[in-house]
Amino acid sequence: MEEPQWSSPGLDVATGRYPLSVERHVMRMVDHLVPGVTTVTPHARYYTLHGLVAAHADAAGLTAPAAQELLRRAEVALAAVSFAHHSPAHEWLPRAHGADALAHRLRSGSVSVTESAVPGKGGYVGNAWGFWGPYAKSETVLGILNPGPMPVPGPQLDGTAVRDGLGELLDLAAEETLRVEDIAPLGARLCVCAGGERPDGTWLAHLLCRPDAAGTGPHSMTRQQTIRLLARIVDTHHVAHFAWDIGSVLAFGEFLATDAVADGIDVAPVWRGVVLRNYSVGAWRRLWSWLVAQVEGMVPVGELADRFAEELPDVTVAAFLSSLPATHSTTGVPLPAEHDLRLTDEPLPVTELRVLAVGARRADELSGRVRDAFLGPRGVELGPEWVGRWLDERRPIGLRDAARDLVHILVARSQRVALAKARRRPDGSLWLPTRLEKRGGWLYRTSQEGRGDVGLRLWQLGAVLATCGVLRYHDQHWSVTGLGRDLVA
Structure with missing residues (x-):
């Protein structure tokens, strides 16, 4: 070394996800129940678009760079057509991927x-393969594509259906410039909202819903049963907010x-x-987010514990437990205790501790397969059984004292x-x-912690089903x- 130099920082503290790691069981179960749809795949037409690109690239013998350019240009064309066709009637559906980034140019x-x-x-x-990355695993699970470094036709891909439904996008992708007024009339056929009335949407609907669809993955039956269950709820209830209303019935x-x-x-x-x-x-996610938000500057752990305790009523743990709402009916049916608690005006720490x-x-009330799915791996820290033991052991003491102990547990x-x-990074620093x-x-x-619930993919599945013609959102x-009805009967 010829002269002094600064070394790389020894510790890089960066934002992380799932800070308490309480989400794993729910996420694993949802992955089993809804294979082929994730929280970032709300549009049926990207499944069929990527199938179309794969079929065209395979037939034309395109190299990976050429297929990549075709995919990106086709996604730009889909975003542009969908932007031109967007209307207030489509507010329920997320915009086409990339439409927001192109909005300024499209408005011109x-x-x-x-x-x-x-x-x-x-x-x-920014991603080199556009939005194929978020959809790639789902498309592979469904058999639309085969695994690989570029989109390759899978055993379930119907090349004729995707060409008949979306083939015009390849023509638009070959254009140098797209004028909004010229492509607006094409929206009725090519918009992300229009797949339900096109051959590509009908093919995808059969692939998702039919129990006799072969080669769609080891858990295809659970997805098909889930779709049948959701369709039955929609058919028998007034469902305005898909995930919220169906989640309550479930x-x-x-x-x-x-x-x-x-x-x-x-x-x-x-x-x-x-x-x-x-x-x-x-509840854990909301509670932890609230705790992190209380940390301004340097705060002793004990002071954070005191802030939490001050939000809670000055009662014993036993009295707190006795104040909980009823959780099941006389026939053993679960009552909406958690739902109702979150509609109260109590401080967040009180509400989430009650939840x-x-x-x-419920760990003691549920039975059979409901209980097994509810509990998951047994005895894990912060799981329902753990919470039950932790509360029972502290029944005689004050709720505020118990809450102080809980803060230390959560921080640790x-x-x-x-x-x-x-x-540890190659340069020796720690991430x-x-x-x-x-x-x-x-x-x-x-930075602040997020407090949103873990996605159960209900909304995304509903959006995919609506944009391939199984469900409809209207009025x-x-x-x-x-x-x-034909597919899920």
């Missing part, structure tokens, strides 16, 4: 396909046991257990989780994924289409 009346398709800054998306009430169709669907009790467990998962206590009570767990995810850093007995945060509510 035209867009350069070549400039927009270039990866990086100024393009419609979690609470007698419908799953008394409806002749729902009672015969094997995954129905599994869904009940998963949705109920997700209330507890969401956790309700979940702990967050540090263990972050260290378990930490990675630590956490938003809340602990030094000695002091805490400081680098502020959902319904089953004629095609949907």
